[in-house]
Amino acid sequence: MTEFTPLASLIGGAMIGLSSVLLMAWEGRIAGISGIAGRLLPPYRDSAFASRFGFVIGLVIAPLIYLSTLGGPVEHTVSSNVPLMVAAGAIVGFGSVWGYGCTSGHGVCGLSRLSARSMVATGVFMAVAFVTVFFVRHIIGG
Amino acid sequence: MSFLVNLGLGLLFGLGLVISGMANPAKVLNFLDLFGTWDPSLAFVMGGAVIVAFFGYRLVLSRGSPVVGETFHLPNRNDIDHRLIVGPALFGFGWGLGGFCPGPALTALSFGEIGTLVFVPAMIVGMWAARLLSDGNLSLAGVRG
Numbered sequence: 109m110t111e112f113t114p115l116a117s118l119i120g121g122a123m124i125g126l127s128s129v130l131l132m133a134w135e136g137r138i139a140g141i142s143g144i145a146g147r148l149l150p151p152y153r154d155s156a157f158a159s160r161f162g163f164v165i166g167l168v169i170a171p172l173i174y175l176s177t178l179g180g181p182v183e184h185t186v187s188s189n190v191p192l193m194v195a196a197g198a199i200v201g202f203g204s205v206w207g208y209g210c211t212s213g214h215g216v217c218g219l220s221r222l223s224a225r226s227m228v229a230t231g232v233f234m235a236v237a238f239v240t241v242f243f244v245r246h247i248i249g250g
Numbered sequence: 251m252s253f254l255v256n257l258g259l260g261l262l263f264g265l266g267l268v269i270s271g272m273a274n275p276a277k278v279l280n281f282l283d284l285f286g287t288w289d290p291s292l293a294f295v296m297g298g299a300v301i302v303a304f305f306g307y308r309l310v311l312s313r314g315s316p317v318v319g320e321t322f323h324l325p326n327r328n329d330i331d332h333r334l335i336v337g338p339a340l341f342g343f344g345w346g347l348g349g350f351c352p353g354p355a356l357t358a359l360s361f362g363e364i365g366t367l368v369f370v371p372a373m374i375v376g377m378w379a380a381r382l383l384s385d386g387n388l389s390l391a392g393v394r395g
Binding site: 109110111112113114116117118119120121122123124125126127128129130131132133134135136137138139141142145146147148149151156158159160161162163164165166167168169170171172173174182183184185186187188189190192193194195196197198199200201202203204205206207208210211212214215216217218219220221223224225228229230232233234235236237238239240241242244245246 | 377
């Protein structure tokens, strides 16, 4: 069980939205994490490497900043099944770039722009994720 | 300068992921577990982000150009191709297995869990493979590169 946290989730979500809006205002780019992280490795097609690297560093240090300023314990539970997590990581990485975006690029930025492509993509990944968890927890694990 | 601005924006994004609970795979998997220990919190994350971005984008895009650069880089395709179905289907499957999508996985690195430490390198390699396949215009069942 995890606690239902509507207010914290709404505030956190608004911060994610604000970051996406500010990135558009600053350099006119979509805040899609798969697009940003997927271009960290070569080949480099444009000169935005420093921007992308900076954004990723910001993402990575966020928990450290949170713990050292706002404090408070952070609930965090990750599977320690190494083969499962390697496979999941590879599939998430490949699928998100192959499908032109992930939860941020399609789910947040795309839906906000009322993009038909992002609506299709978000519908597909949400549906498959729901089915996958149902299968893993209630068919295999049940 | 762009490095520092982006670092700040990544930090804001990452703090949002931590505060919202989205960086916690257990919470993501419970959101996806409609018929079990369902935790609807993540609908509020999505709702908060989309509401802010919906109005924020309108405001920003009504200006002529971004602060840095000459134009807004917006996707302008409207067609639904194979990749737009296959990619998200794979992504949703992996998301349901591990509870991580790309942003939260990167942010969770700092918690130092073994599951995250192996997930992220595999994810980066997967992204890189998809890009190479895509850039190379390899023909996969009629898919455009």
